[in-house]
Amino acid sequence: MYENETGMQEFTEGLLTEEKSVRSQLAQHFPMIQTRRAVRSMIAARPELEAQFRTWEEKRQEEFLDFCSGVRGVKVVYDGFFKEIFNPETTPERLEQLLSLLLKKKVRVQTVLPNDTVRLGEESSLLYTDILVELEDGSLANVEIQKIGYRFPGERSACYSADHLLRQYKRVRGQKGKVFNYRSIKKVYTIVFFEKSTEEFQDFPDIYMHYFKQKSDSGLEINLLQEYLFIALDIFKQNMDNKSISTELEAWLSFLSFDDPERILELVKWDPKFEAMYFDVYEMCMNIERVVEMYSKELAELDRNTVRYMMDEMQDEINQKDELLEQKDEQLSQSMKKIAMYEQRLLQMERELQAQKKE
Numbered sequence: 001m002y003e004n005e006t007g008m009q010e011f012t013e014g015l016l017t018e019e020k021s022v023r024s025q026l027a028q029h030f031p032m033i034q035t036r037r038a039v040r041s042m043i044a045a046r047p048e049l050e051a052q053f054r055t056w057e058e059k060r061q062e063e064f065l066d067f068c069s070g071v072r073g074v075k076v077v078y079d080g081f082f083k084e085i086f087n088p089e090t091t092p093e094r095l096e097q098l099l100s101l102l103l104k105k106k107v108r109v110q111t112v113l114p115n116d117t118v119r120l121g122e123e124s125s126l127l128y129t130d131i132l133v134e135l136e137d138g139s140l141a142n143v144e145i146q147k148i149g150y151r152f153p154g155e156r157s158a159c160y161s162a163d164h165l166l167r168q169y170k171r172v173r174g175q176k177g178k179v180f181n182y183r184s185i186k187k188v189y190t191i192v193f194f195e196k197s198t199e200e201f202q203d204f205p206d207i208y209m210h211y212f213k214q215k216s217d218s219g220l221e222i223n224l225l226q227e228y229l230f231i232a233l234d235i236f237k238q239n240m241d242n243k244s245i246s247t248e249l250e251a252w253l254s255f256l257s258f259d260d261p262e263r264i265l266e267l268v269k270w271d272p273k274f275e276a277m278y279f280d281v282y283e284m285c286m287n288i289e290r291v292v293e294m295y296s297k298e299l300a301e302l303d304r305n306t307v308r309y310m311m312d313e314m315q316d317e318i319n320q321k322d323e324l325l326e327q328k329d330e331q332l333s334q335s336m337k338k339i340a341m342y343e344q345r346l347l348q349m350e351r352e353l354q355a356q357k358k359e
Contacts, residue, residue: 027070034068071261111134148194191229204235209230
């Protein structure tokens with residue numbers, strides 16, 4: 001018993017030592033990283049921040065202190081951080097590099113468009129972020145990051161792609177007037193990142209990127225404008241277990257997927273641009289008031305998402321039970337018909353017996 005306790009203590013101390021070592025390496029690259037004690041003191045010094053901090057679950061409090069102090073990295077897919085790091089107006093080259101890798105062609109962001117699609121109200125709680133940009137060639141790219149994949153991802157993406165296409169049509173036709181023709185309409189790319197992908201994607205455990213475009217069965221080629229790319233970040237992480245980064249695409253997806261310091265150090269060594277992006281992240285963490293506000297918003301969205309997800313799960317269970325009940329009702333109905341038929345036969349046989357007795 002004593003030996004087991006001693007071994008566990010040594011193991012724990014080893015983990016703490018390793019954690020401190022990794023954090024010290026991060027601090028060499030990002031000297032603005034603060035200690036947990038310093039972060040906690042700054043929160044306690046502001047009554048409104050302290051009140052907000054205490055509304056969080058203990059697990060969330062620890063997570064917040066971890067990424068502010070460098071024990072863990074920030075989740076880059078959080079809306080506030082993603083839009084700051086990939087801001088197309090201030091650092092367009094970052095989004096351009098990512099889109100170029102995903103679309104397998106050189107792209108340049110021309111402008112950011114307001115994404116005022118007819119989204120259902122509850123859908124905002126399932127999204128981390130949603131950016132719509134116009135590329136240099138006039139095509140549109142809609143980039144979404146989802147916490148939990150929506151049900152019916154294909155049908156949903158097709159609807160919003162169609163909405164973006166129609167908006168482009170109206171805008172371009174209004175600009176060109178009488179000289180408008182359909183060649184003026186450019187492609188619409190729908191790019192969806194899933195932090196937790198849906199069941200369809202889990203059937204392909206070795207593939208984390210799925211590209212879709214319309215294609216004829218005859219070989220005839222017609223430009224039908226709408227293309228889709230779905231990236232399952234959870235499956236990507238599984239495929240990267242015990243594996244080093246070997247391609248630029250893996251590096252970018254790791255930046256979006258991982259929050260452990262070892263991966264951050266690996267990315268920093270892989271390419272200086274990731275060091276610059278993490279520098280922006282940790283610089284944001286110095287503004288405790290802003291980060292507390294952002295994190296509170298993310299937790300509120302997560303709570304709503306969890307409720308919605310549970311409701312969907314319950315509805316699925318109810319639907320399954322309803323289907324079973326319908327099947328049982330159908331079976332019961334068939335059984336009752338058979339019983340009624342047997343009763344009719346028995347009555348007929350009884351009448352025939354009575355008639356024979358009389359004879």
